[in-house]
Amino acid sequence: SAVISQKPSRDICQRGTSLTIQCQVDSQVTMMFWYRQQPGQSLTLIATANQGSEATYESGFVIDKFPISRPNLTFSTLTVSNMSPEDSSIYLCSVAPTGVGGYTFGSGTRLTVV
Amino acid sequence: RKEVEQDPGPFNVPEGATVAFNCTYSNSASQSFFWYRQDCRKEPKLLMSVYSSGNEDGRFTAQLNRASQYISLLIRDSKLSDSATYLCVVNRNYGGSQGNLIFGKGTKLSVKP
Numbered sequence: 001s002a003v004i005s006q007k008p009s010r011d012i013c014q015r016g017t018s019l020t021i022q023c024q025v026d027s028q029v030t031m032m033f034w035y036r037q038q039p040g041q042s043l044t045l046i047a048t049a050n051q052g053s054e055a056t057y058e059s060g061f062v063i064d065k066f067p068i069s070r071p072n073l074t075f076s077t078l079t080v081s082n083m084s085p086e087d088s089s090i091y092l093c094s095v096a097p098t099g100v101g102g103y104t105f106g107s108g109t110r111l112t113v114v
Numbered sequence: 115r116k117e118v119e120q121d122p123g124p125f126n127v128p129e130g131a132t133v134a135f136n137c138t139y140s141n142s143a144s145q146s147f148f149w150y151r152q153d154c155r156k157e158p159k160l161l162m163s164v165y166s167s168g169n170e171d172g173r174f175t176a177q178l179n180r181a182s183q184y185i186s187l188l189i190r191d192s193k194l195s196d197s198a199t200y201l202c203v204v205n206r207n208y209g210g211s212q213g214n215l216i217f218g219k220g221t222k223l224s225v226k227p
Contacts (some may be wrong), residue, residue, distance in 0.1 A: 031214075033214050033215070041219065042201060042217040042218060042219040042220050043158065043201075043215075043217040044217075045214050045215070045216070048214055092157055092158075094215070101160070101163060102148050102150070102160030102163060102203075103148075103160070103215055104160075105157040105158055105159070106157060107156075107157050108156075108157050110155075
């Protein structure tokens with residue numbers, strides 16, 4: 001299965017600022033996904049990052065707040081813009097398997113907005 | 115109805131116990147099903163895929179009932195190291211190709227000495 005390097009692993013940010021999270025995959029993958037996990041909750045899909053086209057966002061998430069880049073088949077970034085304390089969460093990227101099997105996750109970015 | 119529902123627990127069991135988790139999903143066209151394990155402050159990791167025929171991996175057995183839209187996970191001879199949150203996960207893409215995952219809220223298991 002693919003190996004994902006996600007960074008930063010954690011950050012504490014001031015409200016109103018932006019943070020960009022990066023995920024690097026050790027192999028080419030067609031689909032990458034970005035999830036949010038709020039404290040005590042399960043994972044919620046933010047968007048699907050498509051190489052060569054705009055990301056597809058889930059209901060409740062918009063591009064202006066969570067812009068995504070996918071410049072090639074091994075890399076993606078998620079930016080959390082104009083942050084507020086409500087954005088304090090763990091953000092995870094994920095890739096689909098090339099064949100059958102489960103999806104792989106990055107180690108997550110623990111974001112605290114103060 | 116939520117896309118994926120599971121009992122949040124917590125399940126507090128002694129070592130050696132057998133414990134079962136259940137999960138239901140709302141869309142009958144869902145194709146792929148998984149159980150993930152998430153340790154505190156860690157990312158989810160695949161425990162096992164769930165097949166229609168049922169599958170077993172050591173102490174873990176997963177079952178899928180498509181007619182009832184129900185997935186289960188059985189853990190036998192529980193170990194302290196099994197303490198974690200178990201996430202029921204359904205692949206939303208119904209056409210057979212890879213899509214995104216929908217997660218249940220997770221069932222917390224605590225195995226005590």
